[in-house]
Amino acid sequence: MSAEIVNLRQFRKKQARSDKEKQAEQNRITFGRTKAEKNLTKALNDKAEKTHEAGRIEPKKTED
Numbered sequence: 001m002s003a004e005i006v007n008l009r010q011f012r013k014k015q016a017r018s019d020k021e022k023q024a025e026q027n028r029i030t031f032g033r034t035k036a037e038k039n040l041t042k043a044l045n046d047k048a049e050k051t052h053e054a055g056r057i058e059p060k061k062t063e064d
Contacts, residue, residue, distance in 0.1 A: 033041075
């Protein structure tokens with residue numbers, strides 16, 4: 001019933017490396033896009049925003 005002996009220094013280093021690798025993977029997803037992909041995304045977002053604005057109904061102004 002004895003537990004496995006663990007070197008805490010090695011455990012902390014291993015966990016730090018794991019955390020850094022997770023952060024690196026997230027950065028690759030977030031920032032690892034080509035300029036063409038960024039431009040395409042921007043163009044699609046602009047088009048969607050214009051379409052949304054085009055469907056806006058302006059309230060009628062009443063003069064009192």
